Amino acid sequence: MHYWLMKSEPDVFGIDDLAARPGQTEHWDGVRNYQARNFMREMKTGDRVFFYHSNAQPPGIVGIVEVAREAYPDFTAWEPESKYFDPKSTPDNPRWFMVDVRFVRKFEHIVTLDELRANPKLTDMPLVRRGNRLSVMPVTAEQWQWILKME
């Protein structure tokens, strides 16, 4: 089992939106960055994921979800009306992938970006590094445990 962190804007799709979906499960579409895509392709069913709210007040980790389905082609890339449309991705040769995630639980208290930055155990996380824009990233088991203690 591996650990991850995924970012989403709560105005677009927040953890409460996931919890309200049928089966509390939804596909994670719209990743259009190769590094993030590659991480998603490494995900296994049952892997745990921190759900991070970006462009939020305050930004931070708001809960835990799990991988419910391993990577498969992101079909929104094939939909011309989608904001994630990419003509270079085709059903025969898909460029972008997504996983399904299932709600596990919400934190009682958000672990804010400020708090994550202030923890010297977490300085290696891409999340807290200046200018980082990666929306899907691995979390080590040690980092995972530290963050749980910060809840």
Place this chain on the structure above:
DNA sequence: GCCAACGTTGGC
């Protein structure tokens, strides 16, 4: 709304 940081694109 601003803008720094960064990834991608495309001309050469």
Place this chain on the structure above:
DNA sequence: GCCAACGTTGGC
């Protein structure tokens, strides 16, 4: 294959 221009991310 370089790199300037451009678009996007995401904190503030």
